[in-house]
Amino acid sequence: MKRARLVLLGLAAAALVAVASVERAVPPSPRSDLQSVPRSTPQAAPQSLDYGKAFLRQPLPGADDPFGQRSWVPPPPRAPAGPPPKPAAPPLPFAFSGVMEDSDGKTLFVRRGDSVLIGRAHELLEPNYRVEEIGTDRAVLVYLPLEERQVLPYPK
Secondary structure, three states: OHHHHHHHHHHHHHHHHHHHHHHHHOOOOOOHHHHOOOOOOOOOOOOOOOHHHHHOOOOOOOOOOOOOOOOOOOOOOOOOOOOOOOOOOOOOOOEEEEEEEEOOEEEEEEEEOOEEEEEEOOOEEEOOEEEEEEOOOEEEEEEOOOOEEEEEEOOO
16 A cells, blocks of 8 residues: 555656756747737726716516507418519520421530530420421420420520
């Protein structure tokens, strides 16, 4: 028992000596960046700060009368803002590539990203788009989920 106390006491003393030697070995480094900055004159402190105003609460309406009339009726519902806007088709994801006319009719070539899609009148370009009409200066495509017609103009 005495031996354990002596060992613990010795370890504690060794730890104190180690901490003291580390603190003496590392001198505080002067901060050269602070020494190069010119010191300004201290600004005058404000004359008086009123902290009481910061902790004042504004009274709630009716809070001063604990026995005043209270209503548990929920507020009236808000008036509806009107009908929701009609859904619209997204902008056409296609870019015009060309039109070819042969004995079977006109064929439309459009590109979407890296792929080129080919379609004739009343054929599907993609699951959501159908070629409605191929004109001389524009093509009409139908966005099928909303049955909305969209015009793809040809560049001039």
